[in-house]
Amino acid sequence: MNDNMTSPLVPSALKPEDIPLWDEPLPEELLTPKPPEPRPDLSKLPDAIVDGIPMFAVGDKIIIERNICILKKNGAYLDTKTLKVRSIDMQNGNMFLWDEALSQWVTDNFIEGPKVGHVYKLAHGLMPLSSKGKRGRPRKAGGAPKLAPITDADGNVIKKRRGRPAGTKNRPSEVVKAEKVARKAAKAEKKLLRGAKRKSSTSCKNGA
Numbered sequence: 001m002n003d004n005m006t007s008p009l010v011p012s013a014l015k016p017e018d019i020p021l022w023d024e025p026l027p028e029e030l031l032t033p034k035p036p037e038p039r040p041d042l043s044k045l046p047d048a049i050v051d052g053i054p055m056f057a058v059g060d061k062i063i064i065e066r067n068i069c070i071l072k073k074n075g076a077y078l079d080t081k082t083l084k085v086r087s088i089d090m091q092n093g094n095m096f097l098w099d100e101a102l103s104q105w106v107t108d109n110f111i112e113g114p115k116v117g118h119v120y121k122l123a124h125g126l127m128p129l130s131s132k133g134k135r136g137r138p139r140k141a142g143g144a145p146k147l148a149p150i151t152d153a154d155g156n157v158i159k160k161r162r163g164r165p166a167g168t169k170n171r172p173s174e175v176v177k178a179e180k181v182a183r184k185a186a187k188a189e190k191k192l193l194r195g196a197k198r199k200s201s202t203s204c205k206n207g208a
Contacts, residue, residue: 039065039077048120054110056122060085062097064108065119081106082123 048055048062056062062085066078083097083106093111098104110120149157 037079040080042080042119042121045121046124048122049110049114052111054088054090054120056085058085058088061123063121063123064097064113065121067117083108 042063042065045063046055061082063080063082065080068076068078081099082101083099085095086098086105087096088110089095093109093113095108095110097106097108099106108118113120150160151157
């Protein structure tokens, strides 16, 4: 394509007075800022960095409580994240971490991080990263009472078998045989009726 060729400008069919203006006020959800997330309590978790040495290895999960710190120490609380360690540089402290919740990489430094107020903890156990209480119905104390085992006349424990107990729904053999004979007779009668209908239909066709 020739660089000297230029496409002609197409004039717009709209006039300036025809373009609508946004005169409606913005909704309150956009004007009011969201409340900050509550800071979880990490005091019961073991420290991930002791005397400047990381207590974790590649593949472990750590919890980092980050603060907004640009020029001063211990700034405002930012967030708390659970990250998986992918690589550690013991000389300069750089770490490459993976955020499984957001599926993205995160970089941090275990030497400079504590200096600006970041908190590093080992993600041992299942600890929720939120101060919200647990939902659902609380467990009942004690649970369901245990039933006494069933014993025979000699005091021996009778093992419970699967399925319904024997004899609970048994019927007399005479009734079962009579039902079988009735079913066979009904099937034979239906078969005779079907044969008679077929014969009558074929005779009508032949007569036509």
